[in-house]
Structure formats: structure tokens, C-alpha cells
Amino acid sequence: FATGRAWEQIRQSIAYPNLNVKIVASHGGITVGEDGASHQSVEDLALMRVLPNMTVIVPADGIETRKVIEKIIEYQGPVYVRVSRSKTPVIFDNSYQFEIGKGQVVLPGDDITIFSTGIMLSICLEAAELLKKDGINARVINLATIKPLDRELILAAARETKAAVTVEEHSIIGGLGSAVAEFLVENCPIYLSRVGIQDRFGTSGNAETLLTHYGLTQNNIAGVVKEVFQKRRN
Numbered sequence: 089f090a091t092g093r094a095w096e097q098i099r100q101s102i103a104y105p106n107l108n109v110k111i112v113a114s115h116g117g118i119t120v121g122e123d124g125a126s127h128q129s130v131e132d133l134a135l136m137r138v139l140p141n142m143t144v145i146v147p148a149d150g151i152e153t154r155k156v157i158e159k160i161i162e163y164q165g166p167v168y169v170r171v172s173r174s175k176t177p178v179i180f181d182n183s184y185q186f187e188i189g190k191g192q193v194v195l196p197g198d199d200i201t202i203f204s205t206g207i208m209l210s211i212c213l214e215a216a217e218l219l220k221k222d223g224i225n226a227r228v229i230n231l232a233t234i235k236p237l238d239r240e241l242i243l244a245a246a247r248e249t250k251a252a253v254t255v256e257e258h259s260i261i262g263g264l265g266s267a268v269a270e271f272l273v274e275n276c277p278i279y280l281s282r283v284g285i286q287d288r289f290g291t292s293g294n295a296e297t298l299l300t301h302y303g304l305t306q307n308n309i310a311g312v313v314k315e316v317f318q319k320r321r322n
Contacts, residue, residue, distance in 0.1 A: 091132040091168070102166050103139040109167075110160050111136075116146070116170035117257035118285065118302060119207065119295035128290030134262025136168040137235045143167045143188060144235040146206035146256075146264075149179045152232060155186035163188060170206065172257075174295040177210040191238040193245075197227035200317045201245040201252040202309070205231050205264045208255045211299075214306035215313065224317055234264055237271060246272055251279040251320035253313050257304060260284040279319045281312050 090113035091098070102109045118128045136144045143165060147153040153171055160167045179194070194209065195216050204212040209230050216226040227249060231238060246252060252272075254265040265282030272278060285302055299305060 089129075091129065091135045095135055098136075098166075099139055103141045106141045106165060108164050110169070111167065112157070112169045112171065114171050115173045117172060117206070118290045118298045118304075119172055119174040119257065120290075121173070121295050121298065122292050124292035125289040130257075130259045130285045130288075130290055131262065132168075132170060133234055133256075133258050133264070134266070137262060137267065139166075141166050142235065143233070144170075145188070145233050146170045147186075147232050148204075148206055148209040148230055149176055151178060151180040151182065151184055152186055155180075155184060156232065159186055159188055172207045174207065176207045179210055179213070186232065189233050189236045189238060191229050191231040191233070191241045193227060193241075194230050195226070195228035197225035198249060199225045199227075199251075200313055200320065201227045201229060201249045202313065203229050203231055203242070203245075203252060203254045203264065203268055205234060205256050206258075208257055208304060211304065211306050212255050212309060215309035218306055218310040219313055222314065224313065226313060231264060231268075234267055237267055239271060239275075242268060242271060243276055246276040246278050249278075251316050253281050253283060253309070253316055255283045255304070255309055257299075258284055259287065261287060279316050281316050283309055283312055
């Protein structure tokens with residue numbers, strides 16, 4: 089509810105005057121679970137990303153979350169951070185350094201790029217392992233900062249792999265997929281597919297069941313990557 093009910097106040101009283109306010113919202117995405125569509129925010133990133141002056145961040149695990157909080161304390165200006173309710177694997181170690189506006193190549197690969205954000209990173213890494221069995225080496229990039237984007241990293245990946253898939257626990261409208269697509273269509277058009285919530289509301293169920301229901305699984309991600317990779321080869 090941090091972005092929905094309070095959106096007008098955030099726009100008028102935080103973003104417009106560019107105040108040094110940090111909004112850290114828990115229970116993002118569909119993995120809130122049984123509380124259902126009314127409590128599952130699948131549009132929060134779009135709502136925050138559209139606001140001028142607002143920085144939008146989605147950490148992938150507990151360690152990155154800690155690093156993000158340390159950085160936004162130092163940063164001057166409005167920031168929205170989305171964190172999850174569900175348990176997620178730890179990907180990074182304590183040596184990891186987070187920088188606002190910078191992504192990281194978590195897994196190298198030259199055939200196709202998977203851009204991920206938030207809790208989907210661990211699932212994308214699992215999908216990349218499945219793809220290796222089919223001879224596809226996917227580059228997995230963590231884009232914790234959705235606004236501002238790491239344009240240099242995205243552009244380099246697009247030019248080098250010439251195909252990409254975005255994966256997010258959010259509507260494909262207005263979130264990571266939209267941000268990457270908007271940038272690439274103007275700078276380096278490539279084959280691109282977006283994996284996320286397909287213009288639908290959430291529904292009730294446990295986190296694992298809901299991820300499967302909405303196609304946010306390693307098998308489905310791997311399948312989409314194969315389709316895009318085949319288009320690139322043709």
C-alpha cells in the first residue's frame with residue numbers, strides 16, 4: 089500500500105519538491121501469497137518509476153538489501169525500495185558492493201542476456217543452468233536499480249549478445265521490462281521478450297504456487313529464452 093494509497097502524497101509532497109525521503113516497502117509482488125490481489129502489488133514499480141526525481145531499487149537478497157539501505161542513507165533525494173516477504177536464496181556475499189544506478193553481471197555468457205531484478209535473480213540463475221544443458225550460455229545481469237538504469241551495461245550486453253529477456257515479479261507494463269525495452273528500442277534494437285505478470289491482477293495462493301501460476305519459474309524462463317535465441321539465430 090506504500091505506493092497505491094499514498095501515491096498522490098508521494099507525488100505532491102516528496103517527488104515534486106525533490107525531498108530527501110526514503111520509502112522502503114515490504115511485501116512486494118505476488119509472493120505476498122494468500123492475501124490475494126488486493127494485497128499483491130504488481131504495479132508499484134511503474135507507479136514510482138513514472139515520478140520525476142524518484143530513484144527505484146529492487147534488491148535481490150538480504151545482503152543486497154542491507155547494502156542498498158546503507159547507500160540510500162547517504163544518497164540525497166527521493167528513493168523507493170521494494171523488498172519481498174518470501175524467503176529467497178542468498179546470492180551475494182558480504183564483499184558485494186552495491187552502487188545506485190549500476191548493474192552487475194552475475195553470470196557471464198555470450199549467447200543471450202537475461203536481465204533480472206529482485207527475487208527473480210535466483211530463479212534466472214537456475215534457468216541459466218538449464219539452458220547450459222541445451223548449449224545456450226546465457227548472461228545473467230542483476231539490475232537492482234530500475235531507475236536510473238545502467239545504460240552502459242545494458243547497451244554492451246545488447247550489442248554483444250543481440251538478444252535478451254527481462255524477468256520481474258511485476259507487471260510487464262511499466263517495470264523492468266518496459267524500462268529496458270524503451271531504452272533499447274531507441275539505442276540498440278534487438279530481439280527482446282518480457283517475462284512477468286501479463287497485464288493481470290494477482291490471486292490467492294502460496295508463493296511457490298503463484299510463481300508457477302504466473303510463469304515465473306526456471307523452466308518457463310528457460311523456454312522463453314530458447315524462443316528468443318532461436319529468433320536471433322534465424
